[in-house]
Amino acid sequence: MTQLTNADTIFVEAKKLNLYPKLVQQLNKDLLYANIDRQFDDAVLPESLKLMLHETVYKLINEKFADYLNLLYIIDVPEHQIKQLDGSDMLQLSEQVTFLILKREWQKVWFRSKYS
Numbered sequence: 001m002t003q004l005t006n007a008d009t010i011f012v013e014a015k016k017l018n019l020y021p022k023l024v025q026q027l028n029k030d031l032l033y034a035n036i037d038r039q040f041d042d043a044v045l046p047e048s049l050k051l052m053l054h055e056t057v058y059k060l061i062n063e064k065f066a067d068y069l070n071l072l073y074i075i076d077v078p079e080h081q082i083k084q085l086d087g088s089d090m091l092q093l094s095e096q097v098t099f100l101i102l103k104r105e106w107q108k109v110w111f112r113s114k115y116s
Contacts, residue, residue, distance in 0.1 A: 007099050010106045011046035022109045023102075024049065030105065034071040036060070050098065057101070058094035072097075077104050 004010050014020040021042045028039050038056045040049055060068035077100050085096050
């Protein structure tokens with residue numbers, strides 16, 4: 001697994017390994033488990049996926065914080081990574097959380113494809 005510095009590097013790696021549809025499916029599965037009413041088509045463009053997920057995270061933080069925490073728990077985003085983020089700007093915070101979500105989902109997909 002290469003160094004993941006932003007969402008674009010995740011998408012490049014996923015496309016290179018032909019795992020992008022699996023990444024979207026994993027995200028959809030975890031959103032469904034968390035009772036978040038947002039599903040993405042397997043053919044969604046990476047930039048659109050990132051923007052729509054960012055919007056969803058932003059709304060959850062501002063309007064449904066308990067659902068936001070549940071989503072982080074379901075996806076298994078490390079708590080120490082969330083605690084390191086600066087929460088003074090909600091838009092920037094939601095963007096950083098979006099990256100952490102995509103990164104964790106990518107780890108799940110990558111490990112599953114590599115070791116199964």
